[in-house]
Amino acid sequence: MHYSGAVYRPPSEAYSLIIQVTVGCSHNKCAFCNMYKAKKFAITPIEQVMEDLQWARKQYRRIERIFLADGDALILPTEHLMGILDYIRENFPECERVATYASPRSILGKTPEDLKRLREAGLSMAYLGLETGNEELLKKINKGVSVTQQIECGRKLKEAGMILSVTAINGLAGSNGDWEAHAIDTAHALNAMRPDFIALLTLRIYTGTPMADWIESGELVMPQPMELIRETRLFLSEIDCPGAVFRSNHASNYLVLKGNLNEDRQAMIDQCDAALRGEAQLRKYVELGR
Ligand code: SF4
Secondary structure (H helix, E strand, O other), X not given: OOOOOOOOOOHHHOOOEEEEOEEOOXXXXXXXXXXXXXXXXXXXXXXXXXXXXXXXXXXXXXXXXXXEEOOOHHHOOHHHXXXXXXXXXXXXXXOOEEEEEOOXXXXXXXXXXXXXHHHHOOEEEEEEEEEOOOHHHHHHOOOOOOHHHHHHHHHHHHHOOOEEEEEEEEOOOOOOOOHHHHHHHHHHHHHHHOOOEEEEEEOOOOOOOHHHHHHHHOOOOOOOHHHHHHHHHHHXXXXXXXXXXXXXXXXXXXXXXXXXXXXXHHHHHHHHHHHHOOOOOOOOOOOOOO
């Protein structure tokens, strides 16, 4: 199996076969992200992808999930990706889910028909980083798209029939920034996208990123745990995504929250209130691998 550099995948892909169909991220400019800083973006030669799939087929009798890495496999030309998906369908009939990270630019580059064809060929789930629904902050972190475009991306994936998982980052505005606008606008953007899964991570600062420089210069002040929970509470009070599964249980989160929206929203707000009153145990800071 060929793997180039560190390989990342969402927590829910822990048991998936990971096939690196691209190396790195074609955008690679988000101010907080260091995942692919050491990699120059490249498309993995199709022969190498097929070799990896053939190797995996020989090794494992049953592969139920496949994750196409690295940062945004959707950037591949549609026909190239269709070839990979067709091969998976023919050779891994037991595979129930093929998923990928999807950068906004790669989604915008696909037509609704492209996405539908990819869905029909087996690409059933996409992970999209919204990060924030606040226009000013999205620009500051250099996501490369507007909030309207992010919403369009989410809707395009949903309309193609894909399962949509969206992440946002608690604390992204810093405690000296407009955290209220970040919380409210992010909830409203998600309300418009209607994802199937929402993951609220907590901001972590990684060496070598522009954000690490902002912390160093004082331009951004890292929020304290209680400030983060106050922000989460505000976010939850604005969220209206019936049917979505909400998770804030990543290793980065101080307060573990999980529930189904909207029915568990009040219970999660109550958990935030209990934590703000000092009645809940918070997780300790966890050093992450990225
Ligand atoms: S699009 Fe995703 S992987 Fe690429 S730099 Fe931004 S956060 Fe990182």
